[in-house]
Amino acid sequence: MAIHEKTLIDPNRLVTSDTLVVDGVDVSGHWNTMILPRTLKEYDDGFEDHIKSYAGAENVHRCWQCGSCTNSCTMYAQNTDFNPRYWIYLTRLGLKDEILKDKDIIWQCVSCNKCTNICPKDVKPEGVMKALAHWIEAEGFGAKSNSTIFDEEFSRQCLVRGRIEDSEVMTNFFKNTNQNLKEMALHGWLGIFVARMNKWTDLRKGNVFRFLTRTPLMHSMHMGLSMIFKPKTKSWGRTGEVLSQYVKEQKEFTHG
Numbered sequence: 301m302a303i304h305e306k307t308l309i310d311p312n313r314l315v316t317s318d319t320l321v322v323d324g325v326d327v328s329g330h331w332n333t334m335i336l337p338r339t340l341k342e343y344d345d346g347f348e349d350h351i352k353s354y355a356g357a358e359n360v361h362r363c364w365q366c367g368s369c370t371n372s373c374t375m376y377a378q379n380t381d382f383n384p385r386y387w388i389y390l391t392r393l394g395l396k397d398e399i400l401k402d403k404d405i406i407w408q409c410v411s412c413n414k415c416t417n418i419c420p421k422d423v424k425p426e427g428v429m430k431a432l433a434h435w436i437e438a439e440g441f442g443a444k445s446n447s448t449i450f451d452e453e454f455s456r457q458c459l460v461r462g463r464i465e466d467s468e469v470m471t472n473f474f475k476n477t478n479q480n481l482k483e484m485a486l487h488g489w490l491g492i493f494v495a496r497m498n499k500w501t502d503l504r505k506g507n508v509f510r511f512l513t514r515t516p517l518m519h520s521m522h523m524g525l526s527m528i529f530k531p532k533t534k535s536w537g538r539t540g541e542v543l544s545q546y547v548k549e550q551k552e553f554t555h556g
């Protein structure tokens with residue numbers, strides 16, 4: 301039988317005989333691959349309940365391991381190590397050390413909620429991913445994640461102005477995560493993104509009119525002006541103050 305999710309198995313535990321004949325049948329090579337057993341002794345009985353205490357992860361106990369979440373996952377399509385089904389399994393078993401082996405990618409969930417929409421048991425895997433990422437951060441197992449830094453900037457703008465400006469959120473996010481904006485624009489994904497958005501291929505081919513008619517000039521100007529004038533939602537002042545006070549109180553309550 302094929303070994304599914306081979307990437308999850310420690311290579312040292314995969315054993316293959318180059319030459320093997322069983323009952324007269326030649327099963328040399330990968331046909332006879334075996335997985336050496338292992339015993340995990342370190343597990344936390346209360347871990348599942350602890351993760352359930354985070355908002356969004358209340359239904360983690362319902363999972364029946366069908367794998368639909370992983371199959372539909374946006375991030376799994378990019379990186380097969382990103383596996384919500386597996387992390388939910390580990391959560392249920394209380395195998396914290398195994399989860400921590402993936403602490404550098406769990407935060408990458410993009411909250412597309414494809415997993416949540418497809419889950420037949422209403423587990424809400426997206427909420428579990430967020431809960432695990434918050435747990436990793438809260439316990440100090442990892443540095444503040446890019447996701448948290450993004451959320452902080454997003455919330456800051458909501459509280460101050462009652463709205464967000466996409467361009468400002470992204471600019472401050474890149475700044476706060478020490479990313480090289482110039483390098484990304486010149487050689488990275490940002491350059492590709494902007495080029496596609498602005499149809500620069502038309503310009504390179506000499507289709508100047510077509511380029512101008514398809515360039516989102518008004519949108520770009522609007523974004524630029526918003527960065528300068530920072531518009532607020534009408535009558536936001538008092539509402540923002542009350543919300544900020546509430547958030548502050550909740551933080552003090554949570555962290556003592």
Ligand code: SF4
Binds near residue numbers: 365369385424
């Ligand atoms: S889709 Fe739902 S039930 Fe299936 S493995 Fe994922 S969380 Fe579990």
Ligand code: SF4
Binds near residue numbers: 374384408409
């Ligand atoms: S919400 Fe996260 S875990 Fe769920 S499908 Fe999207 S990226 Fe994957």
